[in-house]
Amino acid sequence: MGEGAGRVESGLVEPGCELKIYAPRICGAVLVVIGVVWFGRGVGAIGGSFMSGRPVWAAVGAVCFVVGVALLAWGTAVRRRQVDGALDAEAGGAVAGQAEAGRAGEADGAAD
Numbered sequence: 001m002g003e004g005a006g007r008v009e010s011g012l013v014e015p016g017c018e019l020k021i022y023a024p025r026i027c028g029a030v031l032v033v034i035g036v037v038w039f040g041r042g043v044g045a046i047g048g049s050f051m052s053g054r055p056v057w058a059a060v061g062a063v064c065f066v067v068g069v070a071l072l073a074w075g076t077a078v079r080r081r082q083v084d085g086a087l088d089a090e091a092g093g094a095v096a097g098q099a100e101a102g103r104a105g106e107a108d109g110a111a112d
Contacts, residue, residue: 021082024075031068035061 040046042058051057 021075021079024071024078028068028071028073028075031064031071033068035063035065035068037061038064 037046038051038057038061040061041049041051042054042056042061044053046052
């Protein structure tokens with residue numbers, strides 16, 4: 001099984017939501033690479049294309065790069081919030097269980 005299957009079983013990711021987690025990061029990475037190539041062609045650093053030396057492609061490449069970086073950052077932040085939320089929920093359940101056990105112990109001690 002892949003890495004995503006373990007996350008689904010552990011409760012960190014809802015079943016069927018793997019694509020929502022990885023799609024922004026994958027699209028962001030693709031846009032960053034395309035943006036770098038188009039910018040390079042637009043400024044003439046990469047030759048051999050109709051785009052070479054045309055400033056409009058440098059501008060389009062820069063926009064793609066910025067959007068790609070934004071998608072990467074957003075996708076990573078969303079993933080971190082999901083993991084942190086799942087871990088907080090697990091820790092909260094453990095803390096609540098310990099608190100209930102402590103209260104039960106106090107009640108048993110008071111009854112003696």
